[in-house]
Amino acid sequence: MKAELIKKEGSKVTLKITVDNNKFEEAVTKAYNKTKGKYNIQGFRKGKAPKVVIETQYGKGVFYNDAIEILFPEVYPEAIKELNIDPIDRPDLDVEEISKDNGLVMVVNVEVKPEFELGAYKGIEISKVDNTVTEEEVKFSLEEMVNKNARLVSVEDRAIENGDTAVIDFEGFENGVAFEGGKGENYSLAIGSNTFIPGFEEQLVGKKAGEEVEVNVTFPEEYHAENLAGKPVVFNVKVNDVKVKELPALDDEFAKDASEFDTLAELRADVRAKLEEEAKNASEATMRNTLVEKVAANTEVDVPEAMVQHQIDNMLMELNYQLQYQGLNLQQLLQMTGRSIEELRNERKEDAAKLVKSSLVLEAIADAEKVEATDADVEAELEKMSAMYNMEVEKLKASLRETDVEDIKGQVKIRKTIDLLLENATIA
Missing domain, CATH: 1.10.3120.10 (Trigger factor, C-terminal domain)
Incomplete structure (x- = not known):
């Protein structure tokens, strides 16, 4: 194998790879053995026709493409290593010549990492970033722990407020017809979390356990279900329970638990x-x-x-x-x-x-x-x-x-x- 750098313009490189005829013919034989079962030749069982017979019927170059596919992954890495080329994309291959005298000659175009002159990289000035932790940050982190350990407890005879959790049954209708995915039972919905369609949670504020309410909302234009995107719908909702967070005291007992x-x-x-x-x-x-x-x-x-x-x-x-x-x-x-x-x-x-x-x-x-x-x-x-x-x-x-x-x-x-x-x- 011979590798030669033909041209380099920016990050575009052209190289020529030459494989001698003996090596190429070995690859042709390998290609024949690999693909001969595809050819139907009269007088021969499938896969048993000699190489020369298939070449006579289909042309001398019938196995060339397969031979090149066998050879290229072998010679290309050797060529780029020899020429000290660092490709960044798949090569584009053209066959320039196949002959007894010169063997297989391939021209390869490939993009490589660009060459450039380094600018200054020592003595660069940067500002020190403050990493001081404030007492407020510690307090906030502890409060997050308290919230994660909160219990939800039911409250009686009190209307839903923002921040409460409403346990609801619901079913959605579009033009009076129930739509898929619009029904749920005993669903715990945190009011103010904005997890439901815009406007849904707000219409539950002021309702009590046992009450039923008709919620009118419109799905967003970008809603993932195209059949509902931008459509006005009605949800029949029953409030089963109203729950509030009960926060544990931030003390030694909390630390232990x-x-x-x-x-x-x-x-x-x-x-x-x-x-x-x-x-x-x-x-x-x-x-x-x-x-x-x-x-x-x-x-x-x-x-x-x-x-x-x-x-x-x-x-x-x-x-x-x-x-x-x-x-x-x-x-x-x-x-x-x-x-x-x-x-x-x-x-x-x-x-x-x-x-x-x-x-x-x-x-x-x-x-x-x-x-x-x-x-x-x-x-x-x-x-x-x-x-x-x-x-x-x-x-x-x-x-x-x-x-x-x-x-x-x-x-x-x-x-x-x-x-x-x-x-x-x-x-x-």
């Missing part, structure tokens, strides 16, 4: 310590992100469109994973918001381009500073991951593919590069 501590003072100290750790991590993350943004801004990079589109793919994949935790998917989100997938992609294009540029700049700095992810670094990262997933390290290692390990190395390398930038930054 709701935590591992015996006193409120110990619980308060633990809450503060956790908030301070969170604040410290958040401030460090903000400073690191700000630093990367400033460093990236100092470098001019022609960001390839292919890399931006790949980044958008990853962003939408992550969004879909997040939606699945809420019982939704990307298609449902599009229906609910009335957007197309193209609009969603365009909305994320600017952020995707920034992320790609930052990644390219950090990789270039890592190369310039000879930052590497050592075996010890990777081992430490695997230890953290095993603790996070509550899995033995050896089992975690066994579950990882080679590409997963390379991804981990890449993440460690980038993190060490940002550490280097932070060490050399001026923090005001």
Whole structure:
């Protein structure tokens, strides 16, 4: 195999790969053995016709495409390694020649990572982010714990107020006809939570247990069920019960019941310590992100469109994973918001381009500073991951593919590069 760089314009590269005729003929034979069962040749059982007979009937090049499909995945990686090319997209292949003298000659066009000159990345000035935890934040966190441990208790002879929980039976009708999904029994609805159709909860305020009410609402125009979107409907509602939150006292007994501590003072100290750790991590993350943004801004990079589109793919994949935790998917989100997938992609294009540029700049700095992810670094990262997933390290290692390990190395390398930038930054 011979590889030759023909042309490079920006991030577009053209290379020529030549495979000698003997190697190509070996691939043709492999293609024949792989595909001969597809050909029906008179006088031969299916799959038993000799190669030369099939070539005579269907043409000399009948197996060429299959042979190239066999050869290309073998010779292409060798060629880009030899020419020190780092592709970012699928190659576009043209066959220039197939002959006994020159073998198989392929011209490949592919997009690669752009070359650029790094701007200043040391001595960058950033502001220190305050990570002080106030007493109000501690108080708010404790109040959240109290609310999570609240009990709902029924109240008698009192009308529903905002903040109460109404236990209701309901059935919805559109033009007098009950619609699918519009019925429920003993449903606990927090008034003021805005979990139902706009206007529904407000019409229950002032009603008492045992009362029935006709609720008139209109579904939003962007409602996910197209047959109901924008339609006025009527719900027949019966109030079965009215409940209010009964909050526990914030004292030592609460600390014992709701935590591992015996006193409120110990619980308060633990809450503060956790908030301070969170604040410290958040401030460090903000400073690191700000630093990367400033460093990236100092470098001019022609960001390839292919890399931006790949980044958008990853962003939408992550969004879909997040939606699945809420019982939704990307298609449902599009229906609910009335957007197309193209609009969603365009909305994320600017952020995707920034992320790609930052990644390219950090990789270039890592190369310039000879930052590497050592075996010890990777081992430490695997230890953290095993603790996070509550899995033995050896089992975690066994579950990882080679590409997963390379991804981990890449993440460690980038993190060490940002550490280097932070060490050399001026923090005001």
